[in-house]
Amino acid sequence: MERNKGKLLSGxxxxxxxxxxxxxxxxxxxxxxxxxxxxxxxxxMVTREFWQAVGFTFSRITLGFxxxxxxxxxxxxxxxxxxxxxxxxxxxxxxxKAVPMASFIVIALLWLSGRRLSTFISFxxxxxxxxxxxxxxxxxxxxxxxxxxxxxxxSLWNRVRGIxxxxxxxxxxxxxxxxxxxCWKAGVAAEVIGVCGGSVGGMLYDAKVxxxxxxxxxxxxxxxxxxxxxxxxxxxxxxxxxxxMEGR
Amino acid sequence: xxxxxxxxxxxxxxxxxxxxxxLPDGGSLGVMGPSGAGKTTLLRLxxxxxxxxxxxxxxVPEGKSALFQEDRLFPKLSAVKNxxxxxxxxxxxxxxxxxxGLESCMEQPVSTLSGGEARRAALARALAKAGKLxxxxxxxxxxxxxSRLRAAAVIRRYRRGRTLILVSHRQEDLxxxxxxxxxxxxxx
Numbered sequence: 001m002e003r004n005k006g007k008l009l010s011g012x013x014x015x016x017x018x019x020x021x022x023x024x025x026x027x028x029x030x031x032x033x034x035x036x037x038x039x040x041x042x043x044x045m046v047t048r049e050f051w052q053a054v055g056f057t058f059s060r061i062t063l064g065f066x067x068x069x070x071x072x073x074x075x076x077x078x079x080x081x082x083x084x085x086x087x088x089x090x091x092x093x094x095x096x097k098a099v100p101m102a103s104f105i106v107i108a109l110l111w112l113s114g115r116r117l118s119t120f121i122s123f124x125x126x127x128x129x130x131x132x133x134x135x136x137x138x139x140x141x142x143x144x145x146x147x148x149x150x151x152x153x154x155s156l157w158n159r160v161r162g163i164x165x166x167x168x169x170x171x172x173x174x175x176x177x178x179x180x181x182x183c184w185k186a187g188v189a190a191e192v193i194g195v196c197g198g199s200v201g202g203m204l205y206d207a208k209v210x211x212x213x214x215x216x217x218x219x220x221x222x223x224x225x226x227x228x229x230x231x232x233x234x235x236x237x238x239x240x241x242x243x244x245m246e247g248r
Numbered sequence: 249x250x251x252x253x254x255x256x257x258x259x260x261x262x263x264x265x266x267x268x269x270x271l272p273d274g275g276s277l278g279v280m281g282p283s284g285a286g287k288t289t290l291l292r293l294x295x296x297x298x299x300x301x302x303x304x305x306x307x308v309p310e311g312k313s314a315l316f317q318e319d320r321l322f323p324k325l326s327a328v329k330n331x332x333x334x335x336x337x338x339x340x341x342x343x344x345x346x347x348x349g350l351e352s353c354m355e356q357p358v359s360t361l362s363g364g365e366a367r368r369a370a371l372a373r374a375l376a377k378a379g380k381l382x383x384x385x386x387x388x389x390x391x392x393x394x395s396r397l398r399a400a401a402v403i404r405r406y407r408r409g410r411t412l413i414l415v416s417h418r419q420e421d422l423x424x425x426x427x428x429x430x431x432x433x434x435x436x
Contacts, residue, residue, distance in 0.1 A: 144320050154334055158334075166322070248325065
């Protein structure tokens with residue numbers, strides 16, 4: 001309760017600082033205040049274009065994330081089971097982590113249409129994050145429980161739900177939290193650079209071209225809300241699913 | 249089951265040296281000795297969790313169940329679920345737990361149980377698993393006298409003709425389980 005109160009107060013204080021900065025600067029071409037931005041966001045939210053853009057970007061980024069989630073889980077399982085697989089996978093993950101996101105976006109633009117770009121970029125950016133977390137979790141599986149499972153000849157499914165899932169859970173949830181924020185940043189950046197019409201990134205690009213600062217801030221606010229909303233919903237669903245699978 | 253000239257080293261320390269013994273099917277053996285004498289290592293060799301440096305272990309029955317030195321339970325699951333995960337065919341998990349005095353706490357996560365209760369839950373799991381070999385490593389650790397006698401009675405009842413290997417440092421434990429064959433490790 002106290003923690004929530006502290007969060008609320010700090011949030012309100014940050015909004016106050018933002019509003020004060022906007023009043024002091026008094027230049028709508030440089031900085032729009034929170035009241036103006038909220039008002040513009042509400043105006044946008046009653047338009048069909050807003051929801052079409054949100055739906056377009058949301059579906060593509062979520063698809064990229066889910067594809068990365070599945071592949072990272074598969075690769076981490078291989079890496080945890082076979083040390084050679086871990087060694088072979090490592091250079092790819094290191095390359096994806098080291099190469100700047102903008103380079104990937106420009107390269108991918110040569111291969112893919114702008115409409116598919118956000119899926120590919122969000123997939124690529126979160127893959128190493130999820131892989132590293134999943135691998136760490138699987139390698140933390142309790143050796144003593146694994147020995148017990150060997151002696152009792154437990155089925156693979158019972159080993160997974162009794163030993164691997166509980167070990168994976170904290171890493172999986174924290175990895176997903178980091179990855180979901182990252183995939184929105186990467187996906188929208190790809191849409192902006194790829195000038196993808198009808199997407200959230202495309203709207204941001206238009207706002208920048210026409211110097212619509214209130215639109216720029218309103219779309220940014222929408223992106224933050226969508227990212228946080230997806231993170232909240234996904235991690236809760238995943239936590240619930242893991243709990244059910246573990247039989248708790 | 250036979251251990252032929254088995255040796256096992258752990259780092260620089262020789263734990264077991266040129267050890268041989270035979271145990272008939274359905275027989276029982278009490279392994280005694282002070283701490284560090286190699287009792288648990290011997291059990292691990294029999295269970296196939298370690299390979300001997302020399303010699304061989306042959307004729308170990310296929311179906312095995314064990315109570316390890318540590319409880320090795322799934323901490324977030326109840327005692328009943330711990331049993332059904334390891335021994336899905338077991339129909340009498342609740343009865344077994346009740347006989348071990350865990351009727352009031354068998355549905356709560358084992359992480360919330362006391363040391364003695366968790367030990368009995370782990371013992372119940374070992375007894376619930378059908379098989380031909382039952383290996384118990386210090387089964388009465390953390391149990392008071394009454395629980396010890398009760399647990400011994402349940403082990404005798406649920407052993408069901410299985411080959412039994414008991415590791416203990418207490419002479420009385422062997423008598424409690426009617427074990428006549430005794431193996432001393434570490435001299436004395």
